Amino acid sequence: xxxxxxxxxxxxxxxxxxxxxxxxxxxxxxxxxxxxxxxxxxxxxxxxxxxxxxxxxxxxxxxxxxxxxxxxxxxxxxxxxxxxxxxxxxxxxxxxxxxxxxxxxxxxxxxxxxxxxxxxxxxxxxxxxxxxxxxxxxxxxxxxxxxxxxxxxxxxxxxxxxxxxxxxxxxxxxxxxxxxxxxxxxxxxxxxxxxxxxxxxxxxxxxxxxxxxxxxxxxxxxxxxxxxxxxxxxxxxxxxxxxxxxxxxxxxxxxxxxxxxxxxxxxxxxxxxxxxxxxxxxxxxxxxxxxxxxxxxxxxxxxxxxxxxxxxxxxxxxxxxxxxxxxxxxxxxxxxxxxxxxxxxxxxxxxxxxxxxxxxxxxxxxxxxxxxxxxx
Amino acid sequence: xxxxxxxxxxxxxxxxxxxxxxxxxxxxxxxxxxxxxxxxxxxxxxxxxxxxxxxxxxxxxxxxxxxxxxxxxxxxxxxxxxxxxxxxxxxxxxxxxxxxxxxxxxxxxxxxxxxxxxxxxxxxxxxxxxxxxxxxxxxxxxxxxxxxxxxxxxxxxxxxxxxxxxxxxxxxxxxxxxxxxxxxxxxx
Ligand code: SF4
Ligand code: SF4
Numbered sequence: 154x155x156x157x158x159x160x161x162x163x164x165x166x167x168x169x170x171x172x173x174x175x176x177x178x179x180x181x182x183x184x185x186x187x188x189x190x191x192x193x194x195x196x197x198x199x200x201x202x203x204x205x206x207x208x209x210x211x212x213x214x215x216x217x218x219x220x221x222x223x224x225x226x227x228x229x230x231x232x233x234x235x236x237x238x239x240x241x242x243x244x245x246x247x248x249x250x251x252x253x254x255x256x257x258x259x260x261x262x263x264x265x266x267x268x269x270x271x272x273x274x275x276x277x278x279x280x281x282x283x284x285x286x287x288x289x290x291x292x293x294x295x296x297x298x299x300x301x302x303x304x305x306x307x308x309x310x311x312x313x314x315x316x317x318x319x320x321x322x323x324x325x326x327x328x329x330x331x332x333x334x335x336x337x338x339x340x341x342x343x344x345x346x347x348x349x350x351x352x353x354x355x356x357x358x359x360x361x362x363x364x365x366x367x368x369x370x371x372x373x374x375x376x377x378x379x380x381x382x383x384x385x386x387x388x389x390x391x392x393x394x395x396x397x398x399x400x401x402x403x404x405x406x407x408x409x410x411x412x413x414x415x416x417x418x419x420x421x422x423x424x425x426x427x428x429x430x431x432x433x434x435x436x437x438x439x440x441x442x443x444x445x446x447x448x449x450x451x452x453x454x455x456x457x458x459x460x461x462x463x464x465x466x467x468x469x470x471x472x473x474x475x476x477x478x479x480x481x482x483x484x485x486x487x488x489x490x491x492x493x494x495x496x497x498x499x500x501x502x503x504x505x506x507x508x509x510x511x512x513x514x515x516x517x518x519x520x521x522x523x524x525x526x527x528x529x
Numbered sequence: 530x531x532x533x534x535x536x537x538x539x540x541x542x543x544x545x546x547x548x549x550x551x552x553x554x555x556x557x558x559x560x561x562x563x564x565x566x567x568x569x570x571x572x573x574x575x576x577x578x579x580x581x582x583x584x585x586x587x588x589x590x591x592x593x594x595x596x597x598x599x600x601x602x603x604x605x606x607x608x609x610x611x612x613x614x615x616x617x618x619x620x621x622x623x624x625x626x627x628x629x630x631x632x633x634x635x636x637x638x639x640x641x642x643x644x645x646x647x648x649x650x651x652x653x654x655x656x657x658x659x660x661x662x663x664x665x666x667x668x669x670x671x672x673x674x675x676x677x678x679x680x681x682x683x684x685x686x687x688x689x690x691x692x693x694x695x696x697x698x699x700x701x702x703x704x705x706x707x708x709x710x711x712x713x714x715x716x717x
Contacts, residue, residue, distance in 0.1 A: 221604035224642045288540050302573070309577035309656065315642045323647065327575070351539045452648060 172510065176205045182279060182517070183524025187501075191510060199505045201498065206528040214488035219245055219319070219455040222485060227313045229490065230526040232275055233469045235261070235268040235304075238317040240466045241488075243398065244475045245455075247462045251320040256444040258400045260326055261317060263334065263437045264307065266430040270341060271300040272469035273423040273430075274348075276521045280420050281352050283518035284361045289348040296344030303337055319455065321448035331438055338431050345427050353421055362417035366504040366516045369414060376500040379493050380471025381426065382520060385411030385418040392467040404436045416519040423521075456483050470494050470521055490529060494522040574688070577643050577656040579636050581681035582629070582674070583690065590617055591678055592692070593629040593653035599645035607638035608645070629653075632677060636662060636670035652692035657684035 162168050175186035184205035190198040210229055214222045226241040227234045239261050246253060253261075274297045278290035301311040307326050308316035316323050327333075352358055368378070373386035383390055391408040393401040409425035411418030459481040465474040471493025480486040497520050504516050572578070583592045595612035613630035617623035643656050659680055664670055672680070684690065 217604055218602075221602070221644065224604050224640060224644075288543070292543065305576060306573040307575070309573070309575040309643065310641060313640065313642070315644070323643075347539075347543060351543075 174513065176202070182522060183527075185517075185522070185524055185527070187513070187517075189505075189510065189513065194509050194511075196505050196508050196510060196513065199502055201501055203495075203498070203524075203527050206524045208529065210529040211488055211490060214485055216484065218483050219457065219485065222488065223317065224313065224315050227315060228525060229529060230468060230470065230473075230492070230494070230523050231312060232523055233268050233272045234312055234314055235264045235317070236466065236468045237473070238314065239265055239399070240464060240468070240473050240475050242317045242319055243466065244462055244464045244477045245319045245457060247464055248460055248477060248479055249319070249457045251449070253320050254444055254446060255400075255442045257321045257446045259437050259441045260322060260446065262399055262401065262404070263434050263441075264304070264316075266433045266437070267300050267303065267334070267337075269469045270345075270427050270430045271297045273427050274300075274341075274345070276423050276469075277348055277352065277420070280515070280518050281348075281358075283514045284358050286352055286355070286358060289352040292344055292348045292351070296341050296348075299337055299340055299344075303333060306333070318448045318450075320450055322446040325446050331441065334434065334438060338434060342428075342431055345424065349424050353424060359417060361512075361515055362420060362519070363415060364413070365416040365512050366508060366519070367413060367415045368500065368504065372503060373414065373500070376503060377496045378471070378500055379496065380468065381422045382419055382471065382497050382500070384408065385422045386414035387411055392465055392472050396465070398464075398466060400437070400440075401433075403440065404433050406430075406433050406436075416515055419519040419521075454483050456481060465491075468493055470523065470526070471497055490526075492526040492529065494520075494524075494526045498522050498527055572658050572660070576658050576660075577641050578658045578660040579639060579641065579656075579662060579672075579680070580634060580643075580645055580654050580677075581657045581659070581672075581679075581684060582632060582677040583653055583655055583681045583685055583692075584678055588617065588623045588625075590615070590623060590625065591629050591653065591674075592651050593632065594625055594627050594651055595629040595632070596627075596651070598648050598650065599654060602644050602648040604642060604644065605638045605640055607635040609633050629674060632674040634672050634677060635668075636672055637667075650694075652694055655681060655684055655690065657681065658687070659684070 170191045172189040172191050173186070174189060176184040178185075186202040186205065188200045188202065189196050190200075208228075210225050213225055217225065223238055223241060226237040230237050245251075274293040278293035278297075281287070281289040281293075304314060305311050307330065308314035308323070368376075368382070368386045370386045370388050373383050373388060378386070379390070387410055389408060389410055392398070393406075394408055406429045409422050409429065411422050457479045459479055461476070461478040463474060463476045465472055467473075472491070473493055474491035476487075476489040476491070477485055478487040501517065501520065504520075505513060508516060584590075585592050593610070595610040597610060600606075600608045600610060610632045611630040612627050615623055615625050615628035617628075618626050641656070645654050646656050657680055662670060
């Protein structure tokens, strides 16, 4: 590390000040360590250390049969499980040229969007906590709990669902699924309104977040940001619109865009996305066709043809990509994930430069990383 | 300043809401702070707790034939089973030629994925609603055949369990094809 600090010792020689943050810091949303080079209260440089949650998921995928890999994807981004399951299932479906029934597609979209809402709610909660607001987190967790209650009724698990199958679903949704979701949406809307009212335009919250860690559109693109972090900088890019997959081209929704690219924009954009997701779910419920959700594969051991595919999708945190190579056996030859959190995290150095130490926590919080996905 | 006061009002209103109808629950019993019921925390019908083995009431033996399909399908390799010749088959009381001798699931390793239930062809394994099984010793959650059957039977009784294969037959066989028909199929 070159000479960075202006702080001097008694003899007037510059000294280097290091501040270690994490890995057990409560605001790092997992186990993430940052080494900050500080000059007084200002951050001069930062070095992130990742890998504390490394479980070797990608390598583990090579040792599991295709259907078992779904359980590993559940645990990658453990806050958006359905989205992760969907992207992997889509990869295998593309590899095999499988058709997915209409009904399964719609149910997948509904569940994925609900999961996006749940994920963003958790983000609002932790963002509030990072900025020192306790109450909104309670409201958001209540809303998230309601969504997870529905997930439990549908898939049997609150988080690790293992519900999507190649070409279909594990089983059809319960009979009262549609009224249940509609009821849930009303509640979720009310919950979001409540925490939005409480937090978004709060003076203290604005003071903590407005104008912090501004990313220009060029910088955001250069660093490869995706998802809300990219859109907050004013770039209109959403995989659901840019390369519509599943049934997103039949659904009408807007992609919220930020103006300034600061932390508050990153926060508020996600609040807006919750409302858009509610719109998507409402439409999908209206259009939900009858039919079967059974996969055409049956129960036999899956051996996709040799080949490789790359699929991408919009996760709550950004663009996720899965690169899957098959050698024709019953296990994938290689599974490579492009995790949105990891790529977004690469901009941390740029964002933290010349910020105050006190802002460090909200900047990291606004990136909304999930360490399970960063480290895999 | 004004904004902060507004926030305070919002919080107060929500607090009043919360006092009237609390959303949080006392764990492990249900109810709230003032009124407590000593029932276990309710779970949804499809809830996937720990897997357990089912008991065939009509014959008086486990459904499981130790065919090892679930063991091969398990992503964490947390189960093991040994097969034996079925004594009841020799007496012609049962149609199962082979039967489970020992069966062990290491619930510490189980990730509650439900794959074993999905692949079993004999309705022999279920995801129960059991989810509070912490123990103090490291191998305390290695559950053997008798314990698995006990948990399974408890689940069967609590949920009026119908073997999945019979459920499918009832649906495709009858026009109405719902609960009563399926229950009839079970009683036969
Ligand atoms: S539980 Fe089912 S799949 Fe597993 S060994 Fe027994 S019969 Fe076979
Ligand atoms: S639920 Fe999954 S991990 Fe647990 S025993 Fe069954 S297959 Fe194995």
